[in-house]
Amino acid sequence: MIKNLLKFVFAAGIIYWLLKSGKLDLTLVKKSFSAGYYWLGCLGILVVQDIISAFRWKILLEIKTGKKLPVLAMIKLTWIGLFFNSFLPGAVTGDFIKLLYAKDLDPKLTKTFLVTSVLLDRIIGLIGLLFLLGLFSVVYFSEITGISPQLNKLLYVNSLLFLGVIFFFISLFLPEKIQLTLRGFAIRIPVIGNKIDNTLEQVWLIGKNKKAVLSCALISMVLQFMNVCALYTVSYPFIEGSLPLAYAFTFIPIGFIAVAIPISPAGLGVGHMAFDSLFGYFNISGGANFFNLYFISLVFINLFGFIPYILSGRKHSLKEAEEFGQEVTPTNS
DSSP, rough: HHHHHHHHHHHHHHHHHHHHHSSTTTTHHHTTTTTHHHHHHHHHHHHHHHHHHHHHHHHHHHHHHHHHOOOOHHHHHHHHHHHHHSSSHHHHHHHHHHHHHHHHTTTTOOHHHHHHHHHHHHHHHHHHHHHHHHHHHTTTTHHHHHHEEEEEHHHHHHHHHHHHHHHHHTTTTHHHHHHHEEEEEHTTTTTTTHHHHHHHHHHHHHHHOHHHHHHHHHHHHHHHHHHHHHHHHHGGGGSSEEEEEEEEHHHHHHHHHHHSSSSSSSGEEEEEEEEHHHHTTTTOOOOHHHHHHHHHHHHHHHTTTTHHHHHHSSSOHHHHHHHHHHSSSGOOO
């Protein structure tokens, strides 16, 4: 509770500073309603994105079950997780509630595999984000560096992240002999060795299905493309100056990475500050306001996850979710 309270205090402090400095203007939210088509465009993109993300997770789970899982059920579980991640302190709570319902779908879905699937689902999502970031940074390198000298370092960092993504992706398909060697080193680590070994086993179990992993990676690129388009769409009427959509892919993904770091609830405050700085590199003011419009759109869509939770036949409580998280050990999987 203290940890979560500190996150809220930290986020509130950033928001307060942005408001006092004039970098965040809450009146823009009301003004933005006049640009209704852009709001609807952003909301529509986010809805489709959530549905597609359910398919990505479905592909990963089916590696373990060996059979098709119901599409509608996967969409419901995804939305339930998004709802609790947005409206409860601590994003893992939403994931554990989602995993409790997923475990009801098939007895083959062990706790360790379920947690690993969510972790890998997020990692593959990050791979898609960084791949787009690196790809657009390389293609538009000369044009971007001509805008501002500050952007040179940004693009070099993007290129390094791009190489890191490629290295990690290749590691999923290491030969079995190398996998066993690495697991042998991992299991010798005191206290947590068995847990690391068990997790690596589940990761490489998923990696054995190259078709599934490649499909998930392609889906992730589509999802992250849509995510950037959603923020760009809701911001477009208020962007002063010229910002081609292609250029947005060279810096907006970095803002999403900052939001994913769990130091504030749902990236509140951190995302506002990050996007204010990132848009500033392109001499565009109001980055905190643009993220605020996107953040409101995202929370609004996630709110609808309450409906499948209420309508679900079996209700899993928050206490069950906490116990699930505590029980995820190699001996209980």
